[in-house]
Amino acid sequence: MKKVIIVFMFLVGTVSFAQNKNARTSIEVDGVCLMCKTRIEKACFKTKGVKSAVWNVKTHELALIYDERKTDVETIKASVLAVGHDTKDLKATDEAYNSVHPCCKYRDEAVLDDHSNDD
Amino acid sequence: MKHIFFVLLLLPTVFFSQEKLAGVILEANNKNKNLVLPGANVYWLDSSIGAVTDMNGKFSIPYKPEYKKLVISYIGFKTDTITVGTAKAIRHWLEPTDNLDAVTVKSRKQATSKSYLQATNTFTVSSDELLKAACCNLAESFETNPSIDVNFADAVTGTRQIKMLGLTSPYILIATENIPSIRGASQAFGLSFIPGTWVESIQITKGAGSVVNGYESIAGQINAELVKPSTDDRVFVNVYGASSARMEINTHISTKVSDKWDTGLYLHGNSHNAEHDVNHDGFLDMPKYNQINLMNRWQYTNPEKGFVSFINLKFLNDEKQTGELDFDPQTDKLTTRAWGSEIDTRRYEVSGKFGYVNPNIPYQKIGIQAAFSSHEQDSYFGLNQYDITQNSLYTSAMYSSIISDSRHKIKTGLSYTYDHYDEFLDAKNLDSNYERTEYDIGAFFEYNYDNLEKLNLTAGIRIDHSNLLGTFITPRFHAKYTPWEKSAFRMSFGRGKRSANIFAENQQMFATSRTFNILNSNGNIYGLEPEIAWNYGVSYLQGFNLFGRKADITLDYYKTDFTNQVVVDYENPLEVNFYNLEGKSYANSFQAELNYNAFEHFDLRLAYKYYEVKTQYDSGLLDKPLVPKHRLFANASYETALREGGKHWKFDATFNWLGTQRFSSTASNPVAYQLPDFTPTLSTLNAQITRVFSSKFEIYLGGENITNVRQANPILAANDPFGANFDTTFVYGPIFGGLYYAGFRLKL
Numbered sequence: 001m002k003k004v005i006i007v008f009m010f011l012v013g014t015v016s017f018a019q020n021k022n023a024r025t026s027i028e029v030d031g032v033c034l035m036c037k038t039r040i041e042k043a044c045f046k047t048k049g050v051k052s053a054v055w056n057v058k059t060h061e062l063a064l065i066y067d068e069r070k071t072d073v074e075t076i077k078a079s080v081l082a083v084g085h086d087t088k089d090l091k092a093t094d095e096a097y098n099s100v101h102p103c104c105k106y107r108d109e110a111v112l113d114d115h116s117n118d119d
Numbered sequence: 120m121k122h123i124f125f126v127l128l129l130l131p132t133v134f135f136s137q138e139k140l141a142g143v144i145l146e147a148n149n150k151n152k153n154l155v156l157p158g159a160n161v162y163w164l165d166s167s168i169g170a171v172t173d174m175n176g177k178f179s180i181p182y183k184p185e186y187k188k189l190v191i192s193y194i195g196f197k198t199d200t201i202t203v204g205t206a207k208a209i210r211h212w213l214e215p216t217d218n219l220d221a222v223t224v225k226s227r228k229q230a231t232s233k234s235y236l237q238a239t240n241t242f243t244v245s246s247d248e249l250l251k252a253a254c255c256n257l258a259e260s261f262e263t264n265p266s267i268d269v270n271f272a273d274a275v276t277g278t279r280q281i282k283m284l285g286l287t288s289p290y291i292l293i294a295t296e297n298i299p300s301i302r303g304a305s306q307a308f309g310l311s312f313i314p315g316t317w318v319e320s321i322q323i324t325k326g327a328g329s330v331v332n333g334y335e336s337i338a339g340q341i342n343a344e345l346v347k348p349s350t351d352d353r354v355f356v357n358v359y360g361a362s363s364a365r366m367e368i369n370t371h372i373s374t375k376v377s378d379k380w381d382t383g384l385y386l387h388g389n390s391h392n393a394e395h396d397v398n399h400d401g402f403l404d405m406p407k408y409n410q411i412n413l414m415n416r417w418q419y420t421n422p423e424k425g426f427v428s429f430i431n432l433k434f435l436n437d438e439k440q441t442g443e444l445d446f447d448p449q450t451d452k453l454t455t456r457a458w459g460s461e462i463d464t465r466r467y468e469v470s471g472k473f474g475y476v477n478p479n480i481p482y483q484k485i486g487i488q489a490a491f492s493s494h495e496q497d498s499y500f501g502l503n504q505y506d507i508t509q510n511s512l513y514t515s516a517m518y519s520s521i522i523s524d525s526r527h528k529i530k531t532g533l534s535y536t537y538d539h540y541d542e543f544l545d546a547k548n549l550d551s552n553y554e555r556t557e558y559d560i561g562a563f564f565e566y567n568y569d570n571l572e573k574l575n576l577t578a579g580i581r582i583d584h585s586n587l588l589g590t591f592i593t594p595r596f597h598a599k600y601t602p603w604e605k606s607a608f609r610m611s612f613g614r615g616k617r618s619a620n621i622f623a624e625n626q627q628m629f630a631t632s633r634t635f636n637i638l639n640s641n642g643n644i645y646g647l648e649p650e651i652a653w654n655y656g657v658s659y660l661q662g663f664n665l666f667g668r669k670a671d672i673t674l675d676y677y678k679t680d681f682t683n684q685v686v687v688d689y690e691n692p693l694e695v696n697f698y699n700l701e702g703k704s705y706a707n708s709f710q711a712e713l714n715y716n717a718f719e720h721f722d723l724r725l726a727y728k729y730y731e732v733k734t735q736y737d738s739g740l741l742d743k744p745l746v747p748k749h750r751l752f753a754n755a756s757y758e759t760a761l762r763e764g765g766k767h768w769k770f771d772a773t774f775n776w777l778g779t780q781r782f783s784s785t786a787s788n789p790v791a792y793q794l795p796d797f798t799p800t801l802s803t804l805n806a807q808i809t810r811v812f813s814s815k816f817e818i819y820l821g822g823e824n825i826t827n828v829r830q831a832n833p834i835l836a837a838n839d840p841f842g843a844n845f846d847t848t849f850v851y852g853p854i855f856g857g858l859y860y861a862g863f864r865l866k867l
Contacts, residue, residue, distance in 0.1 A: 045571075050524055051521060051524050052524065053525070059198070065482075
């Protein structure tokens with residue numbers, strides 16, 4: 001019995017030390033519409049290791065499930081920035097921002113106003 | 120050590136002692152109209168506990184006293200946070216982000232919604248659409264839907280059969296909550312055994328459909344979701360009475376048993392005991408009947424752990440009597456004193472479902488289903504006798520997950536089906552006993568790819584081993600492509616295979632004087648081979664704005680090619696012959712449908728359908744009898760603006776025009792019993808007015824076939840029912856003529 005427990009404890013240890021295959025996290029990403037949603041989610045999936053990415057248009061929350069062995073939050077954020085979407089702490093380059101569709105220019109007050117009439 | 124284990128076991132129980140908060144989310148508007156919001160997000164602030172509202176805007180979410188702030192959000196609406204003190208039901212109106220009238224109209228929910236996103240050509244019929252006609256059972260609920268044709272009741276049994284893509288219901292997989300339910304012995308009358316008020320929504324898929332629910336579907340799949348105890352009204356009463364003296368009563372009672380368990384008791388009764396003979400042929404125009412239908416549902420929900428479970432118990436007793444007016448079953452049964460018929464059905468059903476969604480990994484799901492049914496029908500038609508007993512078991516287990524990321528979804532699982540049929544016959548030229556056991560074990564795998572923008576495709580395959588159908592592979596494929604905004608191009612192909620229950624599916628043939636012949640003897644099913652067909656389809660959906668109002672148009676073309684079919688040949692008026700197809704059999708269908716919201720609260724739906732259904736009979740390649748080549752359909756519905764307290768009016772009208780239909784040949788009959796080659800064209804009109812007094816009470820008044828169109832002589836040789844030419848199967852139109860009804864619905 002003792003041996004079994006020791007082996008078991010050992011296993012538990014390794015499991016918890018191993019990196020999480022299904023790590024969950026949320027980050028805030030700026031955007032305005034369903035087109036942005038597709039762009040943001042597609043950018044995440046281009047990062048190897050991202051399993052699920054759901055961006056909420058309303059709350060700007062990007063819910064992620066990813067494999068920690070293959071990627072990390074910083075890499076995913078970089079992919080999102082590369083397609084022109086700001087995160088809470090980092091701003092996309094102007095070059096990247098300019099690549100988004102004119103109707104998705106979320107930094108522009110006029111565009112935001114436009115979208116508030118949507119749906 | 121042992122003690123720790125017990126403590127661990129106890130841990131989950133702590134979570135079990137929880138309450139749930141239920142409610143409904145509506146769209147705020149200055150007219151106080153009840154516009155429910157399906158798909159709105161409801162969650163507790165600073166937690167991961169959330170729910171999404173269903174088709175009727177209802178939700179249910181776990182509740183703990185420490186949860187105080189409930190957040191409700193929906194795209195295009197202001198996100199609201201409400202403070203919750205107790206687990207009392209919530210009714211909340213969400214404000215559109217811009218409170219313009221135009222916004223309210225734009226986001227109005229359609230009663231029938233077509234998907235721009237899914238790969239399959241599926242549309243969902245919500246309970247709103249079902250209320251457009253006071254449909255008493257599932258068969259009648261398709262009357263406002265152009266994709267499904269509801270046939271006129273046959274002269275004897277009064278049952279309405281449905282068709283899709285020009286093919287009859289045995290070629291459609293009909294499921295209740297994804298368990299195939301109307302099959303085998305219940306094929307002929309099964310749709311009338313599901314009361315309309317039990318149905319929450321219906322999903323109709325054209326084409327072969329998914330492999331998950333089996334290999335039997337050929338023309339399409341219909342799935343009826345039943346009302347759920349947790350979201351249904353606590354008490355619901357519906358009473359219906361028609362001018363034909365048909366009465367129906369529906370009552371639903373649902374209660375919360377504990378924080379996790381809900382139960383509902385559903386009772387349906389219908390009866391019609393008046394005798395009608397408007398065409399004076401000596402036969403009842405519609406059968407006299409009594410039906411009792413009971414269902415008890417238990418629902419277990421634990422969103423935190425991700426468990427959902429349903430247990431259903433059903434019982435049905437249905438009795439029909441028809442025939443000549445002076446027929447008395449006590450003295451005249453199975454004699455030539457008078458022609459009469461009785462059909463008695465009893466059915467028991469037990470089914471259970473269990474679903475698990477990993478709360479941490481929401482894309483991992485497990486679903487297990489099991490259903491057992493016992494169906495017993497005792498019947499006679501004149502001198503022909505037909506009894507069938509079917510015991511059936513269906514089980515399936517499915518696992519869904521993703522490959523690499525959530526754009527690639529998979530579903531895989533196993534299913535097992537067991538059917539035992541025992542048929543007793545006393546009919547010309549047939550053996551007196553047919554018994555067979557059919558079992559099937561199958562494995563399926565379905566892959567779905569969604570690139571989040573333009574392309575969505577589903578490819579499925581299943582391998583089955585059946586004792587009578589052999590080992591075979593069923594491939595199915597569906598794809599959707601969106602080249603520009605509000606459009607969807609779809610294509611699909613798939614294979615279906617099934618054993619034809621020739622007697623159960625063609626019961627109307629017993630109400631004739633025909634002789635029955637099965638011309639093959641080498642097959643496993645009544646000597647016949649299984650039916651195999653391929654279905655191919657393309658479809659184009661385009662949404663657009665016409666004069667500033669929403670509209671959409673759908674063009675569909677489907678082709679079903681039979682590799683083998685059990686041909687049911689009525690071409691000799693003295694015989695019904697069954698044989699394996701030799702040559703071609705196909706069904707081509709084209710449909711054009713336009714939906715238009717012409718002005719506020721007014722919806723219009725127009726459709727044109729073209730069918731070419733041909734089969735190689737012994738006497739040549741002929742059109743299938745009684746299938747119109749051309750059909751027109753129009754439905755208009757109007758609702759007045761909502762007054763205070765939810766008062767408003769609803770108007771609905773449906774028009775159908777049917778082109779000529781071919782009669783099977785009667786050329787060899789004596790001249791008096793010969794029919795023309797084709798039926799006349801036909802148009803019918805149904806209308807209904809509903810007065811809603813409040814969200815709790817409404818009354819409705821309607822008319823079916825209000826232009827009083829009738830087929831004058833539906834029964835051939837009605838004057839000589841035991842002679843050689845007696846036949847009740849040549850029905851192409853309404854027999855009874857106009858019918859008016861009224862009823863009320865009460866919800867508490």
